[in-house]
Every structure is written in structure tokens, then in C-alpha cells.
Amino acid sequence: MIKENENLERIAKEIMRPVGLSKNFILWMSFLGVILAASLVAYAIQLQNGLTVTGMRDYVSWGMYIANFVFFVATSLVGMLITSVLGLTGISWIKPIGRIAEIIAVAFAAVAGLVIVSDMGRPDRLINVFMYGRIQSPIIWDVTVVITYLTLSTLLYFLPLIPDLAIAKTRMDHCPVWLQKLYEILSVKWGHTTEQYKIMLKSVRILMVVIVPTAFAIHTVTSWLFASTLRVGWDSTIFGPYFLTGAFVAGSAAVVIAMYVFRSSYKLEKYITAFHFDKMGKLLVLTMLVYLYFNINEYLVPAYKMKAADAKHLHELFVGSHAFLFWSVQLCGLIIPIILLIFKPFRKPVPMLILSIVILIGAWFKRLIIVVPTMEEPFLPKQHVPHEFMVYTPTVIESMITIGTIVMAIMIISILSKLFPVIPIWEMAEEAENESEHKLNE
Amino acid sequence: MSELINTTPTRDAGEGKQPVDRRDFLKKAGIVSAAGAVGAAAVYSGWNFQQKKPNHNMVTVRTPDNKLIEVPRDSIKTFKPILSELQKRGREGLKGKRWVMVIDLAKCRNARKCIQGCQTAHHLRPNQYHINTLTMQATENTPAYFMPKPCQHCDNPPCVSVCPVNATFKRQDGIVLIDNERCIGCRFCMAACPYSARIFNWEEPLQDNGYQEKIVAYEKALAAGDEATIDKLKYEVEYNVELNVPQKKGTVSKCLFSADRLREGKLPYCVSSCPNGVYWYGDQNEDSVTNGTTKETTRLTTLLEEKGAFQLMPELGTKPRVYYLPPKDRQFKFEDDRKPEGEA
Numbered sequence: 001m002i003k004e005n006e007n008l009e010r011i012a013k014e015i016m017r018p019v020g021l022s023k024n025f026i027l028w029m030s031f032l033g034v035i036l037a038a039s040l041v042a043y044a045i046q047l048q049n050g051l052t053v054t055g056m057r058d059y060v061s062w063g064m065y066i067a068n069f070v071f072f073v074a075t076s077l078v079g080m081l082i083t084s085v086l087g088l089t090g091i092s093w094i095k096p097i098g099r100i101a102e103i104i105a106v107a108f109a110a111v112a113g114l115v116i117v118s119d120m121g122r123p124d125r126l127i128n129v130f131m132y133g134r135i136q137s138p139i140i141w142d143v144t145v146v147i148t149y150l151t152l153s154t155l156l157y158f159l160p161l162i163p164d165l166a167i168a169k170t171r172m173d174h175c176p177v178w179l180q181k182l183y184e185i186l187s188v189k190w191g192h193t194t195e196q197y198k199i200m201l202k203s204v205r206i207l208m209v210v211i212v213p214t215a216f217a218i219h220t221v222t223s224w225l226f227a228s229t230l231r232v233g234w235d236s237t238i239f240g241p242y243f244l245t246g247a248f249v250a251g252s253a254a255v256v257i258a259m260y261v262f263r264s265s266y267k268l269e270k271y272i273t274a275f276h277f278d279k280m281g282k283l284l285v286l287t288m289l290v291y292l293y294f295n296i297n298e299y300l301v302p303a304y305k306m307k308a309a310d311a312k313h314l315h316e317l318f319v320g321s322h323a324f325l326f327w328s329v330q331l332c333g334l335i336i337p338i339i340l341l342i343f344k345p346f347r348k349p350v351p352m353l354i355l356s357i358v359i360l361i362g363a364w365f366k367r368l369i370i371v372v373p374t375m376e377e378p379f380l381p382k383q384h385v386p387h388e389f390m391v392y393t394p395t396v397i398e399s400m401i402t403i404g405t406i407v408m409a410i411m412i413i414s415i416l417s418k419l420f421p422v423i424p425i426w427e428m429a430e431e432a433e434n435e436s437e438h439k440l441n442e
Numbered sequence: 443m444s445e446l447i448n449t450t451p452t453r454d455a456g457e458g459k460q461p462v463d464r465r466d467f468l469k470k471a472g473i474v475s476a477a478g479a480v481g482a483a484a485v486y487s488g489w490n491f492q493q494k495k496p497n498h499n500m501v502t503v504r505t506p507d508n509k510l511i512e513v514p515r516d517s518i519k520t521f522k523p524i525l526s527e528l529q530k531r532g533r534e535g536l537k538g539k540r541w542v543m544v545i546d547l548a549k550c551r552n553a554r555k556c557i558q559g560c561q562t563a564h565h566l567r568p569n570q571y572h573i574n575t576l577t578m579q580a581t582e583n584t585p586a587y588f589m590p591k592p593c594q595h596c597d598n599p600p601c602v603s604v605c606p607v608n609a610t611f612k613r614q615d616g617i618v619l620i621d622n623e624r625c626i627g628c629r630f631c632m633a634a635c636p637y638s639a640r641i642f643n644w645e646e647p648l649q650d651n652g653y654q655e656k657i658v659a660y661e662k663a664l665a666a667g668d669e670a671t672i673d674k675l676k677y678e679v680e681y682n683v684e685l686n687v688p689q690k691k692g693t694v695s696k697c698l699f700s701a702d703r704l705r706e707g708k709l710p711y712c713v714s715s716c717p718n719g720v721y722w723y724g725d726q727n728e729d730s731v732t733n734g735t736t737k738e739t740t741r742l743t744t745l746l747e748e749k750g751a752f753q754l755m756p757e758l759g760t761k762p763r764v765y766y767l768p769p770k771d772r773q774f775k776f777e778d779d780r781k782p783e784g785e786a
Binding site: 049050051052054056057058059061062119120121122125126128129131132133134136137138139140143225226228229230231375378379380381382383384385386389 | 569570571574575576577578591600603604605606607608609624625626627628629630632633634636637638640641642643644645646691692693694754755758760
């Protein structure tokens with residue numbers, strides 16, 4: 001229950017301060033808008049000329065777009081990890097960052113759908129997926145679970161936001177009128193009654209449970225887009241958990257970056273503290289260790305046996321044309337951050353920010369290194385085709401389109417975090433209340 | 443008047459005086475009544491005919507559920523069922539057939555005529571292969587040989603399993619085809635195919651000039667209602683799923699075992715283009731295959747047994763419909779045409 005007192009007053013004021021349209025926000029959105037416009041032009045060129053404007057050809061028929069899709073689905077998984085896995089186990093330090101994780105989940109899951117459309121040769125026939133969908137195709141499974149996950153994540157973001165909207169709507173004189181009206185509508189006549197809280201908390205709890213298998217499904221199915229083929233490097237039984245654990249690394253890094261940005265630009269140091277960074281640092285180490293374990297399994301086992309086709313593939317990765325990228329990703333994106341984050345000084349906000357950026361970039365390239373080298377090594381030799389068919393070299397157009405999708409996700413995150421409180425006011429007030437009661441008892 | 447009558451030299455004049463005898467009367471009466479009956483019958487049947495005769499403003503047509511109905515003539519428009527008709531028969535395939543190809547590696551000299559024949563028929567660019575001849579060498583000390591590689595038309599096709607929209611399908615006669623009116627261009631089938639048999643139309647596909655002219659002529663005939671020309675051209679210009687022509691940008695394409703030629707009772711384009719007798723093609727149900735060069739027909743099972751046939755990567759469980767005869771007792775010297783990687 002929320003009590004109207006000076007605690008709530010103070011917390012609501014502090015968290016609502018950055019909400020609204022500031023000059024800097026409009027500048028930031030315009031900056032993103034310009035990049036997005038450029039990437040839309042690139043997409044128009046692709047629609048006009050076909051996928052020939054990309055670096056993909058008949059052998060490497062999947063490239064950056066598919067890698068980017070996997071990255072998006074992966075990153076969105078962090079919502080489930082933090083809100084559900086940690087939330088259900090009763091870990092309380094996630095309270096101020098739970099909503100950030102959900103914002104990232106919603107943004108990345110929403111854009112993932114667009115990323116996959118950017119890869120389609122005939123986006124005009126997208127409707128065929130719904131008209132002629134065949135249940136044995138992993139793509140249909142993927143479409144189904146991504147839509148489900150997006151819906152559940154949106155609900156998990158929105159339901160706990162309702163009490164905040166009700167608290168905030170009387171405290172937003174600094175905001176434009178339309179935003180006040182929006183709050184009025186979205187707060188659905190919330191009256192802070194015990195009954196309402198009971199229903200909301202129960203619904204959230206059900207969602208938290210249901211979203212766990214859904215999240216497992218979306219990334220497992222995404223991994224099956226590869227593992228269900230006979231290709232060397234993809235034909236693996238551990239692809240599901242391998243992708244899933246990798247997803248938690250990428251998502252946690254994204255949350256740390258968002259935490260840092262919101263904390264410094266929205267002046268929320270009081271709520272997102274060094275303590276939270278320290279905890280997130282430990283969570284990152286844990287997820288990265290698990291992911292490292294799966295990496296060792298995925299590469300070391302075939303490397304020990306060196307079956308002819310595997311040997312060729314691994315040779316390209318370990319010492320061949322992809323060696324630089326492979327080792328950069330493994331070292332900078334995994335091994336070095338693990339070692340550094342074990343030490344407390346590196347779990348302070350600024351080193352955490354830097355390491356998380358490196359981890360997240362590494363996570364993106366890791367997906368590329370899963371997709372491309374396998375496609376470059378088919379079973380039968382590549383002959384009588386030009387050089388561009390043999391090796392994959394991304395073009396400016398496809399890079400631009402990919403950047404556009406990332407910008408789109410950042411825009412969604414920016415809008416959600418700027419128009420609505422990024423930290424749950426009612427949970428913070430509740431906590432402050434408990435603390436003061438605790439003090440009185442002492 | 444009477445003079446006139448009297449002077450009229452008629453045979454009857456003399457006879458007229460005689461009384462009409464009974465026999466004659468009966469004869470005449472018989473003729474008159476017969477004529478009357480015939481006339482009445484004619485009038486009746488004419489009226490009847492008038493009743494039954496089709497109305498010139500109406501046309502009788504048979505509906506798909508076998509009912510005859512009349513529709514006003516002026517409401518009839520030329521119907522173009524050709525595309526769906528082609529797609530329907532293209533998905534069904536040829537009844538009772540199980541097509542099979544046998545490739546004799548001992549005969550292949552890499553003439554690449556099969557590739558040319560195929561690329562011309564399917565409007566492909568020089569870099570687009572429905573069939574490609576590869577230089578193979580399993581290990582360092584085993585001999586190199588040329589291996590034509592079409593789609594294997596697997597009986598357990600991984601490409602068909604993964605297709606999200608049923609654009610690629612397996613027919614009753616064993617052929618795997620693609621409907622490029624349905625394909626969404628996700629390229630999952632290309633990733634799933636272990637034989638790299640599939641290609642994608644990355645850019646606007648090639649169309650030869652003859653084809654363009656045919657389309658123009660066809661459209662003219664459609665506008666003019668020239669039935670003869672329409673009938674002649676319709677199967678050549680409408681999208682034929684058995685030929686995959688016209689190719690479409692943003693869709694996948696691959697070897698079709700020349701399903702259009704099989705329907706006409708001919709051998710596939712590659713098979714009949716080969717100058718070296720590499721290809722045998724036929725129906726597994728009949729247990730006979732015909733050589734595309736020599737036109738010799740033989741028992742499939744005997745050929746496979748005598749030459750020790752094998753299949754490409756059978757361990758993957760794809761169950762190909764293409765058999766290879768080993769490159770044994772070659773009558774020519776193998777010349778490696780492999781260029782350094784990266785040259786077409």
C-alpha cells in the first residue's frame with residue numbers, strides 16, 4: 001500500500017523530474033532521427049534493387065541481417081532474467097532496475113521483427129507467413145514465440161507502471177498537457193486500493209512465471225534456425241542453451257549501459273547506486289562464465305575430433321580468415337571481462353560501462369561469427385563463381401540498414417524512459433516506508 | 443373465257459368429262475392428307491424447335507460441379523485460369539512416375555553443355571547454376587574427377603521441411619519444385635540444403651529478348667481476343683512453376699529436373715544437351731533409364747549394380763534421387779580446370 005507522505009512526495013518528485021520533453025531529448029531524438037532517415041533511404045535502395053545491394057550471395061545467403069536478428073532476440077531476453085528469474089527468487093536489489101530491463105526487452109523484441117523483414121527477399125509477401133504458414137518450419141515457431149514474448153514483456157512493463165502513472169499524474173506540472181492526458185488515460189482510474197494492488201501483483205506474478213518458458217522458447221527456437229540444418233558449425237545439439245546463455249550476457253551488458261546512461265543523464269544516482277553496478281557486475285561474471293562453458297563445449301569437442309568438414313570450419317575460425325574476429329570476440333567479449341570483473345574496482349560504474357560496451361559489441365560480432373563462417377564452408381566445393389560469391393563482405397547499404405535497426409531500438413528505449421518514470425516510484429516508496437518502520441522498531 | 447377454256451389443249455380437258463373415279467379420289471385424298479400431316483408435323487416440330495433452340499443471347503455452360511447453366515452471352519469475359527492451372531498441375535506432378543537421374547562420372551569431360559542448356563531454358567545468368575560441374579577430389583591421393591551437380595531431388599528434402607510458406611514442395615513423381623509466386627525470400631531452404639543446390643535472384647532476373655517479344659504478342663492477342671494465338675502462347679509466357687520462368691527477383695530458384703519437358707515426354711534440358719553420354723534419365727517405376735546422348739535405354743537396376751553406383755552424402759539421410767556412377771575406366775585424360783579461388 002502506498003501512503004501519501006513526505007517519502008512518496010520526495011521520491012515521486014525525484015523520479016518524475018526528468019520526465020517530459022527537454023531540449024536535450026529533442027536534440028537527441030533528432031540526431032537519431034537523421035540516422036534512421038539515412039537507413040530508411042538505404043532500405044528503399046534495397047527494395048528497389050533487391051538484395052544484390054548486400055554482400056550476400058548464393059553461398060553466403062545469410063549474413064549481417066540474420067546475425068543482427070539473433071542479437072536482438074538475445075538482448076531482449078534480459079527482461080526475463082532480471083524480472084522473472086531474479087524477481088521470483090525474491091532478490092530485492094533488482095527493484096530499481098527491473099523496469100529498465102523490461103524497457104530493453106520490449107524495444108529489442110519489437111525491433112527484432114523488423115530486422116527479420118529487412119532480410120526478406122519479398123517483404124511484400126510477409127502476409128504469406130500467416131496465410132500459408134506451415135507448422136514444421138522453425139520460422140513459424142519463431143514468429144509465434146517472438147510475438148508472444150513481446151506481448152508478455154509489454155504487459156510486464158505496463159502493469160507495474162499503472163500505480164506510478166496514478167501517482168505521477170498529479171505531479172507533472174512541468175510536462176506538456178498531452179502527456180498529462182496520456183497519463184490520465186493509461187493510469188486507468190487507479191485508486192491505490194488494496195484490492196487493486198492485489199490483482200496487479202498477482203497478474204504480474206503469473207506473467208513472471210509464464211514468461212520464463214516463453215523466453216527460453218524464443219531463443220531456443222532462434223538457435224534452431226541454425227541447428228535444424230545439416231550445416232557444419234550449426235549442426236549442434238547444444239545450440240539452444242548455448243544461445244540462451246549468450247543472450248543473458250548481451251542483455252545484462254545492455255542493462256548496465258542503460259543504467260549508467262539513465263543514472264547520469266536523469267540524475268538518479270540516489271536510486272541506481274554503485275551497489276547496483278556491483279551486483280550487476282557479479283551477475284555479468286556469472287552469465288559470462290556459463291557462456292564460456294558452453295563455448296568450450298561448442299568448439300573444443302569438435303576440435304578434438306577434427307572431422308574433415310569440422311576441421312575446415314574450425315581452421316578458418318582459429319587461424320584462418322575469421323581468426324582475428326573470432327579471438328577478438330572470445331577475448332574482449334568474454335575472457336578479459338570475466339577476469340577484470342572478478343575484481344571489485346572494475347565493478348564500479350565507469351569501468352562497468354566501458355566493459356559492458358565492449359561486451360555488447362563483442363556479443364554482436366559473436367552472432368556474425370556464428371552465421372557467416374558456416375555459410376562460407378558448404379559441404380561441396382564453391383567453383384565457377386566470382387570472388388564475391390566465395391566470401392562475405394558486408395556492404396555500406398546493409399550496414400546502414402543494420403545501424404538503423406539499432407537506432408530504432410535506442411529510440412524506443414529513449415521514448416519509454418523519457419515519457420514514463422524509469423524507476424518504479426511505488427516500489428521505491430514502499431521500500432523507504434519499510435526502512436523507516438524498521439528504524440522505528442529499533 | 444369459255445373459249446379460252448375450251449381451246450386450252452390440256453389432257454384433262456378430255457378426261458374432265460369422265461367422273462372422278464374412286465381410286466383416283468382416294469389417291470388424291472391420300473396425298474393431300476399426307477402432305478397435311480407432313481406440314482402439321484413440320485409446323486409442330488418447327489414450333490418445337492423454336493422452343494428448344496438456344497437463345498442467342500444466352501450461353502449454356504457447364505459448372506465445375508457438373509450442372510448446365512445459362513448465362514447471358516454479353517456477360518462472358520475471357521477467363522485467364524492459366525496461372526492457377528499451371529500451379530495446380532505443377533504441384534501435383536506426373537501420376538505414376540518416379541523420376542530418377544544417373545550421372546556417369548567416367549564420361550564427364552566438363553564440356554559444360556548441360557549448364558548452357560539449363561541456363562538458356564531457365565533464363566539464368568552465367569553465374570547462376572541450377573546445375574554446376576564441380577572438380578572433386580576426396581583426398582590428396584585419390585583421383586580428381588568432374589562431377590555435375592544438379593538438385594538431388596531428395597525424398598527426405600531438408601529444404602521442404604524448413605520452408606515457412608509451402609513455397610517449395612515435393613511432388614508425387616519425386617520432383618522438388620519452388621513456386622516463386624509464393625516464395626517470401628527468407629532463404630532458409632538455401633541454408634538447409636547440404637548440396638548448395640539452390641540459388642537466389644539477388645537482382646532483377648535475366649529475360650531473353652525472345653521472351654519479351656512473346657509477352658508483348660501475348661498481351662496483344664489477349665486484348666484482341668485472338669484465341670488461337672492465346673492458346674499457342676499461354677503456356678510459354680505465363681509463369682510456369684515447372685520451368686520457373688519468368689524468374690522473379692527476391693525469390694529462390696533451383697534445378698527442376700525439367701518438369702516441363704517431362705510433361706511433354708522429353709528428356710531434361712541438361713540430359714539432352716550433353717555431348718558425352720554422361721546422363722541417364724528415366725522412371726524408377728518402369729526401372730528404365732535413357733541416355734541423353736546415345737538415346738540408348740537400359741534397366742536402371744542393372745546399370746546401378748553393374749557400375750557400382752553411389753549417392754552424394756547419403757549419411758545425411760536426405761535420400762537423393764540422383765545416382766552417380768564412379769569415375770572408373772575413363773577414356774580421356776583428366777585435365778584440372780580449377781582456377782585459383784575467386785576467378786569465375
